[in-house]
Every structure is written in structure tokens, then in C-alpha cells.
Amino acid sequence: MRIVLASASPRRKELLGQIGMEAEIHPSSVEENITASGPEETVMGLSRLKAEAVAAETEGRDVLVIGADTVVWADGRILGKPGSEKEAEDMIRMLSGNTHQVYTGVTLIFRSAEGTEKRTSFAERTDVTVYPMEEDEIREYARSGEPMDKAGAYGIQGRFAAYVQKIRGDYSNVVGLPVGRLFQEIKGLVGRQKK
């Protein structure tokens, strides 16, 4: 089975590789500007758009397309990727000393060898509790370069781990793809023997 990842994120490709799934990268050109009612609807909606766009451009059978989108939810609003170091600093200040939510939405579209198509979408939530950070730690981290391509302006798999007190949920979900749930959903969709 071919696996096509509708995302340019090297972290998502790495997470798939970690559980033994080699994926082709095929970023979608979907505009990330859905503003659905809540974070779960937003990430599921965007993951669906990405997966559908890439599935339409993908030839052949026995192929699984994976679309994913991740946001941080804090103080009642969605935090995407920061547009500037100033914005990164503001985001990190919001997260410092608090618990926030990370939502990743995933859509799977599977075209079987027989030509039938099956699809499913889900959203996974992880709570992340951050230690209170000192002002110079916030500023230093915001300027480290690490926040700029990441939803919520931090990478739990990077230096920010020093400030994470605990999580509740799937860790890989915070990195960008909930591989535990994903693996279970793929088994359900594709069947045990095909994975």
C-alpha cells in the first residue's frame, strides 16, 4: 500500500516513520483559513480539505492519503503559527503557567485495489501544562527560531520540553500527528492484513 501524506511537515513524516510507515510527501495548496465554530471542527475540516485535494491529484489504487492539521487552543481562541517573533512571544506568555489544548485533526482516504473508496475523519486532543516561565526565558525562547513554523509557537520535541510540566493524552499529537489513534484507525479502515 502506498501512503501519501498531504502535508509538508517533516515532523509528521518522521512520526509515521517511527511506527514503520514510509510516506510520500505531497503538500496540498489548501488555504488554511477555515474559521469553524470550534477547534475540533476547524482541524477536522482542514484535514479533510487537504486530504481531498491530494487524493484528487493521486493516481492509482491501493493508496492511503493522510491529511492532518494541528492547532493550539488557549484562552478560548485558536493559536496557529506565529507571524513574527513578537507574536511568538505573546503566544508563549499566554501558555506560561497554564494548561492549554492541542488538537490535531486527521482525515484518511483509502482507495483499495478493487477501486472502492473509504474515508474517515477524527480529532485528537491533548492537554499540555506549562511551568511558569520567567520573562527572559519567554523572550529567549521566542527568539530561538524554534517557534516560527509551529502552531502555538513551541516545539515540545525541542527545547520547549524544559518548560512542559505534564501532558494528558497522546504526546505525538502535540508534535503534529497522533500516531496511536492513527494506527488504530488505519487498521479499521484498511484492514489488519494491509497495513
Place this chain on the structure above:
Amino acid sequence: MRIVLASASPRRKELLGQIGMEAEIHPSSVEENITASGPEETVMGLSRLKAEAVAAETEGRDVLVIGADTVVWADGRILGKPGSEKEAEDMIRMLSGNTHQVYTGVTLIFRSAEGTEKRTSFAERTDVTVYPMEEDEIREYARSGEPMDKAGAYGIQGRFAAYVQKIRGDYSNVVGLPVGRLFQEIKGLVGRQKK
């Protein structure tokens, strides 16, 4: 400040590197056969023995020695590293479909530039919930080579991530060193300016 890690674990060295701390590796020759009353006492006791042994062999001042020990606690007993593939299989079967605890004990011994010595020990707990695994998944994973050098016979940072439903606590604690708590404790012991 020099940082000396009293552990041969490449994963612990990597976790320190992730938060920007470069450590020298200096494994201790402590026998890992303490049988204290519970998992917290066991890992704290072993981390203390390791840190003390290495601190005694380490010259110089302005040096921090870190000792650490990790065990898995399931069904009322401690799981260390498996001695064989059969034992790995038995351990994984115990974890499948259940929640278990991972405990890492850490001891810090800091000798300042002035020659004073400070020390602290703590244990960090993370709950890990594993999806129900099929028999062939258990056998396949036990034979993959991944379990053999790991407490509880799995690596959450490896293929086993596919079977992890959720955790509650610090993820890096499950890998072998709770870098969030560790960073806070080092700030407390060494002082903000020295880290």
C-alpha cells in the same frame, strides 16, 4: 558548569541535549539490585547510588552530576529490562490494554566553584495507557529488538508509539529522564545564572 551524566543511556544524553545541556557520559558500575519497598524509593535509591559513585570519581569544581534510574510498575511489581525475548513478550502482554506507571528517580549532586556541595533527589511518575494489542502484534514487537535494553520492554520513542493511547505526566520521563522537572530542579539547586 560541567554536566556529568552517571548513566550509559544514549537516550538520556539526547534528552539533555534537546534542552540545550551538553553532558559528559560517565556510567557508574553500581549493581542495579536494590529492592526497596516501592517503585519511587527504588528509583530514587538507585539514582542516588549512581550519582554518588560518579561524584566520588569526578574531580574539579562547578560540576553537576546527574544520576537517574527508570522502572515500569505494572500489576503491583517492578519491570526492569527484559532478560530474553520471552520475558519481553510476557511484559508487553501485561501492558497491553492496561494503564501502567513509569517512575524515574533522579539525584543531582552539585559542587560549586566555591567548593560547597548541594544535592537533591526526586522521583517523577507518568501513567501510560496502552491500546489492546493483538497476539501477533505482541510477538512481533517482542522480537523487534527494540525492547531488549528498555525498562518494561518498550520504547515509547520507537515503534511502540503505535500502541500508546495516552499518557498522563511528563513524556520524557517515559523515555528515561523527566527534563521538565529536571530543568526546574537544576535552576533551584544551581541558581538561575549558572544553568
